[in-house]
Every structure is written in C-alpha cells, then in structure tokens.
Amino acid sequence: EDKVVQSPLSLVVHEGDTVTLNCSYEVTNFRSLLWYKQEKKAPTFLFMLTSSGIEKKSGRLSSILDKKELFSILNITATQTGDSAIYLCAVEAYGGTYKYIFGTGTRLKVLA
C-alpha cells in the first residue's frame, strides 16, 4: 500500500529559528514529490521535486529529494510568525491513473 509519512507531526519554534520538516514515502511508480503550505483553506503549492539531489529554493524555503532513500526535507530558515501553518508533503504516483498521496502533515507554529 502506498504511504507517505511526515515528521514531526507538530513543532513549536521561535521567530528566527531554522526548521527541517521530513517526508518519507513508499509508493510504486513514483513520479514526483510536492510540498504544500496550508493555512486556513486549501493548500498552496511550494515545490515540486522529481530528481534526486537538486535543491529547490524559494526565499527562506528550500527542499531536496533523495530518491534512493525515498525521502525529502523542507527547510525554513529565519522563521517568521507568518510561516505558521500545516506543511503537507504529497507524492504523485501512477496506479492505473496518476494520483496524489498526501502525508500526515506537520503543524508548525512560530512564536514571536
């Protein structure tokens, strides 16, 4: 059975801290891994990763994929209160049709 596991489940840090969120997966026919940020409503897209070892960056956020270890991390440096959200990892896999399997999510709270 395909599964995506994120850790930690929740995290509380202070502004300025750096955090690392983890995502491991076991799926057949992997196509890509995606990170999303969810605040009050629908998730917003952060990154899509398809190749191992290539870091993607967007401001204070960065992510990398290890397809050998079936693992990805999302780093957030110099955290701000606006980074407080649920961070979701999803893996796109093919099983007759392409679909997305979401991880459990990591709830991040950044204190001022």
Add this chain to the structure above:
Amino acid sequence: GAVVSQHPSRVICKSGTSVKIECRSLDFQATTMFWYRQFPKQSLMLMATSNEGSKATYEQGVEKDKFLINHASLTLSTLTVTSAHPEDSSFYICSAKSRDRDREQFFGPGTRLTVL
C-alpha cells in the same frame, strides 16, 4: 492563471438530505479532477479521481453510491453527498490538472459541510 473555484464554500444541511458541491476550473481545461476530504487537524485524504467523460475512480473504502462524482465537462466536476449523515461532516477540497500543465494540481478553496 490556473484558478479553481468551489461552490458552495460552506453548507449546513439536515441528516438524510443530499448535497452537491461544484468544482470549476475557471481559466483552463481540466482533464483530471481530484476530490479530497480533510478532517480537523488531519491531512488530505484522496476520495476519487475523475477524468472528463469517464467514470470516477474511487479510492478503497470510499462508497461510490454515497459520494457521486460527475465530471461532465472539461471545466466542471460535481460531488454529491447522498443521504448525508453527521459523520459526513468534513472539509471537501477539489483539485484539477490542466492538459497543458499536467505535472501540477491546482486546488479549489474547499467546501465545509456540516450535517446536523
């Protein structure tokens, strides 16, 4: 570009009634639409995948007679929760993939369903 809308954003209904939720891609043709369910403080759970003009593919454990999905056109998919019960109360989110940008899915804003 790549905007997905959902209607209604919030609905409250009585137990036993049916509720229809619409998902529209506003500025692109959606060859595939996904329906997710999210319980409080939990992640998104894929319910079904629908391709335009064909029957939806439901995930294991999701009752297709309970959650009717119709992908009637390249811009519209509907989810009907039939004979809703309080345990169906949840946040329902749709997403859509474009024919031209099939590596990305674009999410609708979600519909909060409360069944009394």
